[in-house]
Amino acid sequence: MKPSSALAAFPALTPDRARSFTPSVLLREALERQRTLTIAALLIWAAMLPALVALGLDERTVREVNVWVKPLKFMASIGLFWLCTAWFVGLLPEAQRRHASVRALVAVALGAGLFEIGYITLQAALGQASHFNFSSPFHQVMYTLMGLGALAMTATQPVLAWRIARHGRADLAPVWREAVVIGLVLTFVLGAGAGGLLGSVQPPSGAGLPVVGWHLGGGDLRPAHFVGMHAQQFIPFVGALLAAAGAGRRGLWGFVALYTALWVVAMANGLDGAVFTPPPMAYGTSAT
Structure with missing residues (x-):
């Protein structure tokens, strides 16, 4: 077993193992478990910095709330969703992590999340609502697509649950x-x-x-x-x-x-x- 892979059974903590839970160790472990989603989560959290700057400089509001609040909340939440999904993929043996269903759920979670964050951020930059915006056929279609994307993203989780229940690591x-x-x-x-x-x-x-x-x-x-x-x-x-x-x-x-x-x-x-x-x-x- 690789040294970092010892964390796969992390509930079975010993004092020595607990002391090894530093941010750098956890980051290396997450990258080994599912690199794409881990990097995506870190990048989307980094994107929160310019959004926070915009929050401080832009006084526009939608429904009495600053336009940049919604992108910030979605960036934080989807980044956490991606990172946890990456961590749970690591509960599968390495061969199972390369299974077609796992690759597909990673792609769906990433694509749906990027689409949702991208559209919400675009609408914030335009000073317009992303949700409940039916002002044109375009906005109606985009709102529908956001809903379908959110559904698809959450649907990746029972697929991963089934893989873990059936093929989870023995330790x-x-x-x-x-x-x-x-x-x-x-x-x-x-x-x-x-x-x-x-x-x-x-x-x-x-x-x-x-x-x-x-x-x-x-x-x-x-x-x-x-x-x-x-x-x-x-x-x-x-x-x-x-x-x-x-x-x-x-x-x-x-x-x-x-x-x-x-x-x-x-x-x-x-x-x-x-x-x-x-x-x-x-x-x-x-x-x-």
């Missing part, structure tokens, strides 16, 4: 492997479930909560979408902690039940007072 702690599989499946089920409705429910205008911009008073499905999408990180993280503590599956399934209940509550709150957008052909101007 993985069972509870860790199960947590990753469950987290990836729920990323699609809960993330796409909330995202599908979110595409027809425009959130309330205004800044909302700091950083995330959500409104918790109802009518905003973004919190539920966040919970669904980030099952990719939260559930495997808890699984890693349980594996490190030598705990069994009961604790994992208890957390999964609580996490799913949180998503249900967020969905119910978001649907309470939600305003569903009319079909695009009913618009004569931008629904920004």
Whole structure:
């Protein structure tokens, strides 16, 4: 086993191994696991720097929020999605990482993410809305394509989950492997479930909560979408902690039940007072 590959079984931590978890070691490991997605994540996070500069210099707003807030949030989120996907690809043996289905899911995740970030950033530079913009046939088509791209990106996760469940490395702690599989499946089920409705429910205008911009008073499905999408990180993280503590599956399934209940509550709150957008052909101007 390569020295960096020892991290593949990282729930089984020893004090010496825990001390080796430096940023440079983790970066080398991520590059070995899936180089393309890791580099893409680093580049998109680097692109946040000029976007932050633009945020400080550009006073234009869309629905009372600075035009550069949305690109920054999507860059951060998609970069994390790519990096975690790269890490989980490393739970497969090296031969399985080269399987056609793995190469395809990497290409889909990368292409869909780049398209979404590219269009959102372009619209920010133009001072226009990317979401719920039905002001022209072009914007209607682009909004539809963004939705399809987001669906395709989340659909890569159950494919990866199936590969890990069937061909995962032999040195993985069972509870860790199960947590990753469950987290990836729920990323699609809960993330796409909330995202599908979110595409027809425009959130309330205004800044909302700091950083995330959500409104918790109802009518905003973004919190539920966040919970669904980030099952990719939260559930495997808890699984890693349980594996490190030598705990069994009961604790994992208890957390999964609580996490799913949180998503249900967020969905119910978001649907309470939600305003569903009319079909695009009913618009004569931008629904920004």
